[in-house]
Amino acid sequence: MKRKEETAFADAFQDRLAVASTEKVRMVIREQYKDAFDILQDCENANLIPAIIGPPGVGKTLLLRAYAQKTNRLFEWVTGDEGVRPSHLIGSFNPALVLNKGFSLDSFEPGPLLRAMVFGGVFGLNEGNRLPEYVQNSLLEPFEEFSVSVQRLGRIKAHDGFFPVLTMNPDEMAGAHRLSEAFRDRVRVWIKLGYPRKETEIEIIRVNCPEYKLTDHVLDSIYSLVSATRTNADIEVPASIRAGISIARLAAEMSRREKREITHEVLSHAAHHVLLGGLKFRPGIDLDPAVSLLVSRALASSRAVATESKSDEEDTEA
Ligand SMILES: Nc1ncnc2c1ncn2[C@@H]1O[C@H](COP(=O)(O)OP(=O)(O)OP(=O)(O)O)[C@@H](O)[C@H]1O
Ligand SMILES: [Mg+2]
Incomplete structure (x- = not known):
């Protein structure tokens, strides 16, 4: 049994080595x-x-x-x-x-x-x-x-x-x-290297979410969220590019599971979960309400979020 496990591990290890060596x-x-x-x-x-x-x-x-x-x-x-x-x-x-x-x-x-x-x-x-x-x-x-x-x-x-x-x-x-x-x-x-310009950061999020179809409006809103953290005087460590990618991926999965579009509500929910640990506020600031306020303000100022399915329709009509 022990021997069998070792062989299984060695095979799986070789397999993983091959995957890593061809990863692009x-x-x-x-x-x-x-x-x-x-x-x-x-x-x-x-x-x-x-x-x-x-x-x-x-x-x-x-x-x-x-x-x-x-x-x-x-x-x-x-x-x-x-x-x-x-x-x-x-x-x-x-x-x-x-x-x-x-x-x-x-x-x-x-x-x-x-x-x-x-x-x-x-x-x-x-x-x-x-x-x-x-x-x-x-x-x-x-x-x-x-x-x-x-x-x-x-x-x-x-x-x-x-x-x-x-x-x-x-x-x-x-x-x-x-x-x-x-x-x-x-x-x-x-x-x-600093935070990239808007179009580049949106493209980076898109490239890191190949399995999801994210509309321009959703990407725009995510960018508004992360960029708001970079101009806020109460924040010592703002959202990284990783945070934007994570919000996009989590929101896409939430909408898939709930069988609904990526609405403001879904984005706000996903952003809250990502930003709770993805930001550092100045000492003395209560994290939870500060994140909620930041998310709702950033989303309110961003353009209306279009839906995935709507964009799909537009794509097929085009
Ligand atoms: N230009 C880019 N194109 C595609 N993805 C990018 C780009 N820049 C950053 N990313 C994404 O952001 C993630 C973080 O990048 P990376 O690990 O290289 O950052 P880093 O600057 O080395 O961070 P740290 O300081 O934490 O080590 C990458 O895994 C990738 O998903
Ligand atoms: Mg690094």
């Missing part, structure tokens, strides 16, 4: 994303290390994934925190294998940075400023010389396709955890 990134590359994509290319050609700065969920990681995919390369990424050690980036010997094979390549398990250096992949380092200083220092050689010393195995030079990129949240830049001066000096180009 769906990204809207226009406006700021097109500029950032082009600058990434320029940095790579010029051998300069860039950092992408932007609020959570603005598409930093996706941009790197899309860039790696476009250039047909491996994409590895790591998020920095105080628990990350150089061995998590470079790799380490497996003690059980060392017993049999000694300190050889056969007993070494490479980390994401080393894999990207050996295979020539894009290496995304999220929140590198949260890494302890000695870990940041261990990255100086790979980021400056494009080489790394692996204990007991030797010093390797990175493949030409190795491209390290930092991604960071702007608040983190000003926070207590900063990039060490030495590390910051290695990062030469700073690329800013």
